[in-house]
Amino acid sequence: MTPESIEKDRPAADWVAMLRERYPVEPGVDRVLMRKLQRRPGPAYKAQTLDALVAGATALIRAEYAKEFEIGSARWLTGGASKLQLAFVLRWQPQGTPIETPMVLRMEPAASVCETSRLREHQLLQVFEPIVPVPKPYWVDADGKYLPYPALIYGFSPGVTKPSRTTSNVSGLGTNLGPQLRSRLAPQFIEQLARIHLHDIRDPRLSAFTVPPSPEMAALWAVNWWERVWLEDADEEVPLMRLAAAWMRTHLPQTDRLSIVHADYRTGNFLFDEDTARITAWLDWELGHIGDRHEDLAWSMSRAFGHYQEGGGEFLTCSLMGETEFIERYQAASGLTVDRGKLHFYRILSAYKAIAIVLGAGFRNAHNGKSHQDVLLVWLMGLSASLLDELRTLLDEVR
């Protein structure tokens, strides 16, 4: 099959079978990637009204909660690039007394720039609710039985992703937290990442996850996941991506200890209280999986999520601290070592993954009109230029 002969908007069964055989991934990931390709020839995203989603949320809650309740104050939320989000207030009596609970409905569009499972996201929120600040998970509509597309409902978390007197690009990218917030948020950022990585991967509540069966499978599954997304979604060939994939395949690191990986751990994905500088919630757990801790560290260190210190100083990881300080403080907080070679491998994978998301999936979904914010996906495609340059630089350093 030559690239010219592949009709990605209407993927042929033999091409899909070839991808699955050549790029095996964790079963839960395979399911969502298959679902994406099966749905691809189907209709574009159908614009949803607040009323329709409130009706869907009502049906979901009614199926899970036997008593009387009422949904009010529904409004759209923005912030993420991949999911549709609606805030509302639930008037109910979970303990026998009437209360009002602010909640969020988080629903997939027809196809997402990050194709993931709501059930896996729900399970991770359940596991980590007592461990790090996360929105309280309530209900999940894993297959879109009650809502137009799969969705989950969790508690509304107060806070902001960036200081109210600053600007950033979309999805919290390029946020400058400023020196004062930086020093107060950095210890929490590190300490909470360590807590995530130290949690037991055999937690029985993680039934939708599969533990990589061998020490190098964590890296192989991760490479396969994102190479598959790239091949399934990208429009224009990028020879550098070929080079990067080939390099990663011949340099797969062995994992010394498996961890739960958040996989989008960065500034812009946590909420904090501006007055107390306390992190109130970690969001966007949808890419979470069991893998190598270096994957999270490397992702956080992407150039896309940081900036240079004011006045021409060092580069600040996630606008929080220098790279060396980040690594040292993580090692101290977790008691786990950081292997520079593995870190570099995962930095290459992180750049590759980010390009697959913004340039591959972003293009395909906007091209097919599959999301509620195609215009945001097209805007995000522009990030690929600096990501490709980061990938080139990282590959150059290992040549």
Next chain:
Amino acid sequence: MQIRAPIVLQAVIKSFAEVVLPAVAADNRMAQEQAQLILGLLTLLGQRMPHEFAYDLDELKRLAALGRTLQQLAPDAALTSQVQHGEEVVSRAGASPAELLDAVGALRAVVGEHVSRLENQDSGPGAAARRAVLDCVREQQVRERTWLLMQGWEIDPSSLPTLESLIAVPVTGTRGPP
């Protein structure tokens, strides 16, 4: 380079029609009218933009033919000169933008396949080929980053040269004074 007019316009029109337009106050008649006009103009642009080059080339050919006819009927030095220039431009406009883009895409695909094959070989020009790819990417990415500079992704925007200095073609229109 993937952020091109067709996909940008498609996404902008969808966002405008489905999200922004319904939110414009119904009693603001000027905003309502201008919102509809914006939608109409963007739709017109989206439909016609792929044909602009062919449209202009077609017009130039027919104008040159008309000029040559008129010049034969009543010779005029300025007309002769401009007809010759027009015909010369037509003769140089061999490849359309779509053909150019197709050629870029096809070459990217072949190079990509070639790179994969080389990387899977135990011997051969591996290191030199990798070096060539990385060098080419470095040059190309400077151009793409500069092209997209206004989006605000660069952590050090001042490090990038101007677009004009990189692609060495005039960015202003070629239309002469009236």
